[in-house]
Structure formats: structure tokens, C-alpha cells
Amino acid sequence: MEDAQRVFNKMPSHDVVTWNSMILGHVKCGQGQKALELFQQMNKEGVQPDSVTFVGVLNACASIVALEEGRCVHQQIIEIYMISPKSEHYSCMVDLLGRAGKLHEAENMIKVMPGKPYVPAWRALLAACKIHGNVEMGECVAKQFLELEPENAVDYVLLSNIYAAAGNRHLCENVELQRQERGVENQTGHTWIEVKNEVHSFIAGNQDHPQMIEIHTELQRLSGLMHDVGYVPDIKFVLHNEEEEEKGFQLCHHSVKLAVALGLINTAPGTPLRVIKNLRVCEDCHTSTKFISKIVGRAIMVRDANRFHHFEDGVCSCLDYW
Incomplete structure (x- = not known):
């Protein structure tokens, strides 16, 4: 701009x-x-x-x-x-x-x-409805456009997240079952970052990158620093039955975090990072990127499916609504 x-x-x-x-x-x-x-x-x-x-x-x-x-x-x-x-x-x-x-x-x-x-x-x-925790209205609204666009996986995810935020695992599972019965495929989340004229692609949980050991070392370092200043992993959308510690470990493997860590270890201090994601960035990645931007003193731009997120000094330009 x-x-x-x-x-x-x-x-x-x-x-x-x-x-x-x-x-x-x-x-x-x-x-x-x-x-x-x-x-x-x-x-x-x-x-x-x-x-x-x-x-x-x-x-x-x-x-x-x-x-x-x-x-x-x-x-x-x-x-x-x-x-x-x-x-x-x-x-x-x-x-x-x-x-x-x-x-x-x-x-x-x-x-x-x-x-x-x-x-x-x-x-x-x-x-x-999701942001303000109105489950009842969220259900009614979801029914409206699931009839209009029954093949769009994003809407199933939004409704499932409303139930997850309310702690209703059973209804989350019902939404997932409905999606599968209708044959709607979830889109795989990809995140890209360009470092030194080379584009790197990440998928959540993928361990194939040649610098993965350095990436995880950096994420562990950042995790400790974030916890020291008040960061708490947002595990409410991790719906599996693992222990809390395991859920937090899963969040560390999200593709946005992997891309940001790669950018940090391969660029000079103070260099802005620019990241692209094909889906909506999740709540925990959004929160953690705010913390990281403050800890490392960097501007981090994340372009997701909804908007540009400009993270700087612990604040995002979207004001946490996207």
C-alpha cells in the first residue's frame, strides 16, 4: 500500500x-x-x-x-x-x-x-454467531446456506467451530458426518512463504521440509517465550480425544506456524515476513502470530482466504475478527 x-x-x-x-x-x-x-x-x-x-x-x-x-x-x-x-x-x-x-x-x-x-x-x-457465541442463531443460519451451497466445506467448518467453542463435541461429530454423507471434501490447508527467491509450501503435520529440525527448534524456543508473556494454546477446536499436552503439540504443527518459523530462521532480524494461506487462518495460529510479532519485533503479513492480516507489535490489523 x-x-x-x-x-x-x-x-x-x-x-x-x-x-x-x-x-x-x-x-x-x-x-x-x-x-x-x-x-x-x-x-x-x-x-x-x-x-x-x-x-x-x-x-x-x-x-x-x-x-x-x-x-x-x-x-x-x-x-x-x-x-x-x-x-x-x-x-x-x-x-x-x-x-x-x-x-x-x-x-x-x-x-x-x-x-x-x-x-x-x-x-x-x-x-x-461464532465470535459472539450464539449457538442457537448459528444453527439456524447454517441451515439457511447449507441449503444454498451444500457442497461448500467452509460452511460445515464454521458450524462445527461454533459447536466446538461451546464444548459440544457430539454436535461437531454430527456436522462432520453430514459433510461426509453429502460427499463434500474438505480442502487441504496449504501455507506458502517465499525466502531468498524460493517458495516453500507447508501442510499441517507435514515433516518433509529439509529444515524441519531447525523449524521445530525455533517453534520450541518461541513457545517458551510466548508462554512467559501469557500465551495459552487455543485447543477448543482440536476435537480429538488426546490429552491437553498432545493437543498443544498438534497446534505446533499447523502450517502457518511452520512457515513463520522458516522465515524467521532464514531472514535477517527486522525483515518483514509475508505468508499466504489458501484457507482461513485458525484462531490459534492468529493468536500465536500476534505474540511472535511482538517477541521478535517483526511485521508479519498473512494473506488468508478472507483478508490480509498485518501483525505488528502484538496486534493484528483485523482486530481479531475475520
Whole structure:
């Protein structure tokens, strides 16, 4: 985004597409406040926003949980800019309301959306149910879009995680059985990191990397340092019947941790790390990466299936909601 900003600043003029690119770029990188500041600047310069602009602005409001500002913007789309809100705009509002804990209001927002049911909106509400621990609503929401997209393994995982967070192993197993009966295959999680112009790929539990001994040594070192400053492994989503210590050991073999450790032992102190994951990063990897960023004094960027996570000094740009 720093490079994009430099290019933007050198341009003699900016049209709506240019402004949209910058606003959406900041949103993707978890910089919601900066995106809203750009929108204000865009208005001052007299550039008329379009439908895409407001997708970015509402997403920015959601990313920093600016509830009242988001409500105001959503109303302005209709009353001031005379734009008919699309499913994407309603979905952004569902995300915002869900982050703010307004789950019933978010559900009502979905019900008044124009057109056919919009899966991303239901999925945003399900994620909110998981974050806020509303198992009952999470079940109802899951049934809605499992009918819309019964072949999407992500939705089964989300519902299973809601049950896992509530400590209901039996219902987790039922969700897994339902997934298998419908023939839905779980996507294998892969994580990549580029080090010295070479791309390294990791799968959870895989031990094939030639530097695996050094990687585990580094993870053991970091684990001790993290525990000293308050890190507790998040084992609630490890559903097997192993002892607590064994569950913690499993978490150490997650692919994001393996990739981060490889980056740390092969790059100079202070060098930013950039990691890519094909699925949503798990809660424990997210928490541990926050701790690691503070302990080693590094910026760590993780691009997962949902967004860019910028970890720095123990904080993530997503504010722990993704």
C-alpha cells in the first residue's frame, strides 16, 4: 500500500476508479480508518462516488466497527447519492452489525435484501454467531446456506467451530458426518512463504521440509517465550480425544506456524515476513502470530482466504475478527 500511495500521489488527477482502488486496497489490508479518510478526501475534491466506492466504505466501517458511521453511509447511498443498494452493500452492513454484536439486526438486514438469498451475507452472520457465541442463531443460519451451497466445506467448518467453542463435541461429530454423507471434501490447508527467491509450501503435520529440525527448534524456543508473556494454546477446536499436552503439540504443527518459523530462521532480524494461506487462518495460529510479532519485533503479513492480516507489535490489523 505504501507503493500504491506513492503512485497515487504522483498522478496529475484521480478519477473514481483510482479512488476506489485506493479505498479498497486499504480495506483489504485492514486499514479501515485510512480508507474512510480517503473517502472524505475524495468528497472534498468533488469526485462523485459510485456503487463500488460504497462497497469499500461500508467494508471500512465494518473493519473498525464504526457502527453509526456505517448506518449513516448506508442511508446516504439511497437518500443523497440516489444509488440503489445492491446485495454487496447489504452484506457489508450485515458484517458491520455482526461485528458490533447486533446479530438480530443483522439477520433482519438479510431478510430485507433485494433479490435471491445472498450466501456471503449469511456467512458473515454465521461468523458473527461464532465470535459472539450464539449457538442457537448459528444453527439456524447454517441451515439457511447449507441449503444454498451444500457442497461448500467452509460452511460445515464454521458450524462445527461454533459447536466446538461451546464444548459440544457430539454436535461437531454430527456436522462432520453430514459433510461426509453429502460427499463434500474438505480442502487441504496449504501455507506458502517465499525466502531468498524460493517458495516453500507447508501442510499441517507435514515433516518433509529439509529444515524441519531447525523449524521445530525455533517453534520450541518461541513457545517458551510466548508462554512467559501469557500465551495459552487455543485447543477448543482440536476435537480429538488426546490429552491437553498432545493437543498443544498438534497446534505446533499447523502450517502457518511452520512457515513463520522458516522465515524467521532464514531472514535477517527486522525483515518483514509475508505468508499466504489458501484457507482461513485458525484462531490459534492468529493468536500465536500476534505474540511472535511482538517477541521478535517483526511485521508479519498473512494473506488468508478472507483478508490480509498485518501483525505488528502484538496486534493484528483485523482486530481479531475475520
